[in-house]
Amino acid sequence: xxxxxxxxxxxxxxxxxxxxxxxxxxxxxxxxxxxxxxxxxxxxxxxxxxxxxxxxxxxxxxxxxxxxxxxxxxxxxxxxxxxxxxxxxxxxxxxxxxxxxxxxxxxxxxxxxxxxxxxxxxxxxxxxxxxxxxxxxxxxxxxxxxxxxxxxxxxxxxxxxxxxxxxxx
Amino acid sequence: xxxxxxxxxxxxxxxxxxxxxxxxxxxxxxxxxxxxxxxxxxxxxxxxxxxxxxxxxxxxxxxxxxxxxxxxxxxxxxxxxxxxxxxxxxxxxxxxxxxxxxxxxxxxxxxxxxxxxxxx
Numbered sequence: 425x426x427x428x429x430x431x432x433x434x435x436x437x438x439x440x441x442x443x444x445x446x447x448x449x450x451x452x453x454x455x456x457x458x459x460x461x462x463x464x465x466x467x468x469x470x471x472x473x474x475x476x477x478x479x480x481x482x483x484x485x486x487x488x489x490x491x492x493x494x495x496x497x498x499x500x501x502x503x504x505x506x507x508x509x510x511x512x513x514x515x516x517x518x519x520x521x522x523x524x525x526x527x528x529x530x531x532x533x534x535x536x537x538x539x540x541x542x543x544x545x546x547x548x549x550x551x552x553x554x555x556x557x558x559x560x561x562x563x564x565x566x567x568x569x570x571x572x573x574x575x576x577x578x579x580x581x582x583x584x585x586x587x588x589x590x591x592x593x
Numbered sequence: 594x595x596x597x598x599x600x601x602x603x604x605x606x607x608x609x610x611x612x613x614x615x616x617x618x619x620x621x622x623x624x625x626x627x628x629x630x631x632x633x634x635x636x637x638x639x640x641x642x643x644x645x646x647x648x649x650x651x652x653x654x655x656x657x658x659x660x661x662x663x664x665x666x667x668x669x670x671x672x673x674x675x676x677x678x679x680x681x682x683x684x685x686x687x688x689x690x691x692x693x694x695x696x697x698x699x700x701x702x703x704x705x706x707x708x709x710x711x712x713x
Contacts, residue, residue: 437680439685445699449695450695461687461694541699543695
């Protein structure tokens with residue numbers, strides 16, 4: 425079994441969802457199909473529209489976005505890869521959606537089979553104090569219509585339509 | 594997302610919109626420090642550090658704590674929580690979308706399996 429996570433000192437976000445999907449499907453959708461649900465992917469932020477979000481399926485693998493122009497933007501890397509039960513991603517994206525090696529927050533995701541068709545997914549995003557350090561960049565993006573505010577409006581719309589199909593693009 | 598949360602976050606991020614002030618905030622986030630202790634770790638005068646701390650305090654990001662004769666600044670838990678809540682909201686949306694998508698894929702796979710069993 426995986427060791428228990430160490431208690432985090434800084435601010436932490438925890439989310440648990442129960443999904444009507446087998447363990448393997450839940451893991452696959454979370455990782456291999458991340459672009460189908462990742463909110464940032466549907467609201468493209470770079471020069472070019474986002475063509476794909478890729479998590480390379482191994483420890484040390486890259487986590488990156490590929491634009492339709494073929495340009496790859498690194499978001500972080502894979503710290504732990506224990507398919508289909510756990511993945512830990514290092515999020516090294518600044519609030520301006522640029523790779524920043526000084527930012528290190530961890531997204532630790534565990535997948536627990538409740539039964540053959542149901543999976544509990546436990547997510548912990550820790551090390552958020554790094555975003556405080558990056559807050560200057562966040563401030564800049566706040567003032568831009570394509571920045572956080574715009575994205576949040578988009579999120580709110582999507583979240584407000586839970587039955588809507590996955591947004592195209 | 595709650596518009597008031599966005600606004601409160603924006604105010605706090607704005608207060609951090611200065612490189613030196615960010616460094617000040619990062620330092621006291623690690624451990625409570627006096628004005629002099631912050632100034633000793635940065636190429637900034639004590640009055641300048643005081644001014645930065647005042648701006649951070651006005652934005653609700655830091656608070657003053659008196660320990661004996663020492664005045665220490667530390668992060669305001671409420672202010673830091675707002676930054677945390679911001680990321681929290683992002684994951685609320687992300688996980689809701691993930692759940693929808695995983696269940697959609699599971700339904701498609703189950704249907705395909707049924708179909709392949711029927712045609713066999």
